[in-house]
Amino acid sequence: MAPTSSPTDASDDIRRVLGIEGTAWAASAAVYEVETDGVTIESDPYQPESGGIHPREAAEHMSEAVPSVVETMLAEARAQAADDVGRAPEEPPIDAVAFSRGPGLGPCLRIVGTAARAVAQRFDVPLVGVNHMVAHLEVGRHYSGFDAPVCLNASGANAHVLAFRNGRYRVLGETMDTGVGNALDKFTRHVGWSHPGGPKVEAHAKEGEYVDLPYVVKGMDFSFSGIMSAAKDEYDAGTPVEDVCRGLEETVFAMLTEVSERALSLTGREELVLGGGVGQNERLQGMLREMCEQRGAELHVPENRFLRDNAGMIAVLGAKMAAAGDTLAIEASAIDSDFRPDEVAVSWRAGDSEADPAPAASTRVDAGETAAQQGAEATVSVEGDRVVKRRVPRSYRHPALDERLRRERTRVEARLTSEARRCGVPTPLVLDVDTAESTIVFQRVGDRDLDAGLTAERARAVGRHLATIHDAGFVHGDPTTRNVRVGSAGGGAAGESSADGDDRVFLIDFGLGYHTGHEEDHAMDLHVFAQSLAGTADDADRLQAAAEDAYRATSERGETVLDRLRAVEGRGRYQ
Numbered sequence: 112m113a114p115t116s117s118p119t120d121a122s123d124d125i126r127r128v129l130g131i132e133g134t135a136w137a138a139s140a141a142v143y144e145v146e147t148d149g150v151t152i153e154s155d156p157y158q159p160e161s162g163g164i165h166p167r168e169a170a171e172h173m174s175e176a177v178p179s180v181v182e183t184m185l186a187e188a189r190a191q192a193a194d195d196v197g198r199a200p201e202e203p204p205i206d207a208v209a210f211s212r213g214p215g216l217g218p219c220l221r222i223v224g225t226a227a228r229a230v231a232q233r234f235d236v237p238l239v240g241v242n243h244m245v246a247h248l249e250v251g252r253h254y255s256g257f258d259a260p261v262c263l264n265a266s267g268a269n270a271h272v273l274a275f276r277n278g279r280y281r282v283l284g285e286t287m288d289t290g291v292g293n294a295l296d297k298f299t300r301h302v303g304w305s306h307p308g309g310p311k312v313e314a315h316a317k318e319g320e321y322v323d324l325p326y327v328v329k330g331m332d333f334s335f336s337g338i339m340s341a342a343k344d345e346y347d348a349g350t351p352v353e354d355v356c357r358g359l360e361e362t363v364f365a366m367l368t369e370v371s372e373r374a375l376s377l378t379g380r381e382e383l384v385l386g387g388g389v390g391q392n393e394r395l396q397g398m399l400r401e402m403c404e405q406r407g408a409e410l411h412v413p414e415n416r417f418l419r420d421n422a423g424m425i426a427v428l429g430a431k432m433a434a435a436g437d438t439l440a441i442e443a444s445a446i447d448s449d450f451r452p453d454e455v456a457v458s459w460r461a462g463d464s465e466a467d468p469a470p471a472a473s474t475r476v477d478a479g480e481t482a483a484q485q486g487a488e489a490t491v492s493v494e495g496d497r498v499v500k501r502r503v504p505r506s507y508r509h510p511a512l513d514e515r516l517r518r519e520r521t522r523v524e525a526r527l528t529s530e531a532r533r534c535g536v537p538t539p540l541v542l543d544v545d546t547a548e549s550t551i552v553f554q555r556v557g558d559r560d561l562d563a564g565l566t567a568e569r570a571r572a573v574g575r576h577l578a579t580i581h582d583a584g585f586v587h588g589d590p591t592t593r594n595v596r597v598g599s600a601g602g603g604a605a606g607e608s609s610a611d612g613d614d615r616v617f618l619i620d621f622g623l624g625y626h627t628g629h630e631e632d633h634a635m636d637l638h639v640f641a642q643s644l645a646g647t648a649d650d651a652d653r654l655q656a657a658a659e660d661a662y663r664a665t666s667e668r669g670e671t672v673l674d675r676l677r678a679v680e681g682r683g684r685y686q
């Protein structure tokens with residue numbers, strides 16, 4: 112949302128900010144002091160007597176607890192302000208009030224909004240409306256000192272991977288159903304444990320043996336519902352609850368780690384920040400740490416008090432927004448329970464030109480060169496006109512899960528690459544497969560990845576190719592701009608154009624593909640492509656429109672699938 116008033120260089124005037132949080136369970140207020148970079152937080156959690164969070168009960172809690180934590184933090188602000196150089200005693204102790212504007216439970220948000228407006232009017236200071244999800248990751252970025260990290264948000268009602276680009280936090284991947292914490296909480300309710308379930312899953316998992324559960328990653332998106340029903344079935348069938356908890360952690364957190372690694376690989380960035388209440392889980396932190404170490408990336412894990420819902424993160428981001436003049440008029444300060452992070456026009460990073468780094472050139476297989484590279488999943492080496500792809504073990508994953516994924520994906524990739532080719536979609540020839548070693552030898556195709564040579568014509572070809580395989584009954588599973596090769600035709604020497612000079616567009620990396628006739632799955636392929644365009648191209652909308660036009664013209668069910676795509680994109684996941 113655009114700033115509604117812009118005081119000239121407000122930055123010097125912002126010394127201390129009051130933050131208020133209350134999107135679901137944490138009634139919380141905080142004071143952030145800019146000069147010392149210090150945060151004081153006072154929270155009063157809502158604890159349901161039975162079951163999960165009841166919106167009405169949560170709102171009742173907020174209406175009692177919010178005013179009281181706010182008064183406690185105003186007293187703290189007054190004590191701090193007494194030491195301010197040059198502040199007259201009659202001046203207000205705070206210079207702005209920031210509140211969680213959304214996403215969250217409407218009845219709770221309204222109470223927070225009302226409290227924030229009242230304080231702003233009482234002290235006659237600016238009001239700042241903060242996006243709760245952006246606050247979860249900005250607090251990590253603030254204390255990490257990173258410039259352009261990929262951000263993994265693992266919270267109760269959400270789960271997504273974001274990266275800043277072109278003035279906004281872009282959603283690179285997200286849950287297709289529930290948030291990660293809610294998924295864990297649903298399982299623990301089934302078992303009869305009290306809310307919140309996440310910490311109980313962590314404690315029991317420590318005593319358990321790993322059990323296999325479904326693993327669902329589609330590009331950089333993922334879903335939890337299948338895993339959760341399988342976990343409940345395991346429990347009902349008598350598998351010890353400790354083992355199910357262990358299986359849940361190993362599966363769900365490996366998925367989040369894998370998509371984070373994909374996001375790092377796709378964007379070429381080398382910094383990762385963790386956010387959200389589930390981020391307090393030590394197994395998740397350990398997996399992320401190991402993944403980052405393996406690829407030479409840096410990880411920042413905020414203190415627990417900044418991971419779970421808290422007003423500190425609201426105050427820290429609120430101070431930056433207030434300094435940028437990004438404040439709200441009282442009459443324009445309505446809450447927004449579906450407030451998505453990519454709706455926020457980022458006002459406080461105006462000078463951040465470094466935030467759009469180009470993907471590292473060294474990670475590419477370019478024409479005419481013999482090189483090995485580490486992709487998100489595999490090591491790919493070029494040997495003349497052949498490419499050897501080996502899925503290397505990922506030590507952050509449980510060994511049993513790691514083996515299963517590498518074997519399955521190798522088998523699927525070899526099969527679907529050939530199947531697509533038989534439907535007339537350009538793909539590399541599969542020259543050799545060794546499932547035990549998770550290795551495939553391919554014909555080398557193209558002279559660059561699509562992200563290094565994006566044109567509308569090539570985007571159209573991707574739309575056509577996806578339509579063709581969908582009509583043949585399967586999906587690619589991960590059709591990003593890095594999984595499309597363009598340039599010279601396959602078979603000849605690398606870098607050489609084919610005889611008729613046509614520009615071929617090859618699909619590669621079918622390891623996440625599967626057979627399916629569901630429109631939802633077909634739409635997901637298009638959604639994954641759209642998200643990767645948004646993450647790599649400035650004119651993503653135009654390129655996506657080209658791909659969709661071609662898809663509509665090619666597929667028997669083009670219109671239906673595109674309707675479904677619109678539904679996938681518009682799905683609110685914050686209720």
Ligand SMILES: C[C@@H](O)[C@H](NC(=O)OP(=O)(O)OC[C@H]1O[C@@H](n2cnc3c(N)ncnc32)[C@H](O)[C@@H]1O)C(=O)O
Pocket residue numbers: 134135136214215216243265266267268269290291292293295296307308309310312313387388389390391392393418419420
């Ligand atoms: C919109 C907002 O209200 C929402 N907030 C939220 O979900 O609270 P947060 O504090 O970020 O996360 C709470 C979740 O975090 C889980 N959790 C807490 N400690 C955990 C642990 N050690 N292991 C796994 N999950 C844990 C809880 O079970 C619960 O589901 C959100 O950020 O999505």
Ligand SMILES: Nc1ncnc2c1ncn2[C@@H]1O[C@H](COP(=O)(O)OP(=O)(O)OP(=O)(O)O)[C@@H](O)[C@H]1O
Pocket residue numbers: 373376377475476485486487488489490491498500539553554555556557559560593594596619620
């Ligand atoms: N047959 C091929 N011909 C030419 N280049 C290829 C071929 N296969 C792979 N590559 C190159 O290697 C890179 C990584 O390959 P691939 O996507 O299959 O591995 P990955 O580890 O699954 O990567 P990611 O998970 O990042 O998509 C591709 O982006 C491409 O540049």
Ligand SMILES: [Fe+2]
Pocket residue numbers: 243247266267387388419420
């Ligand atoms: Fe949260």
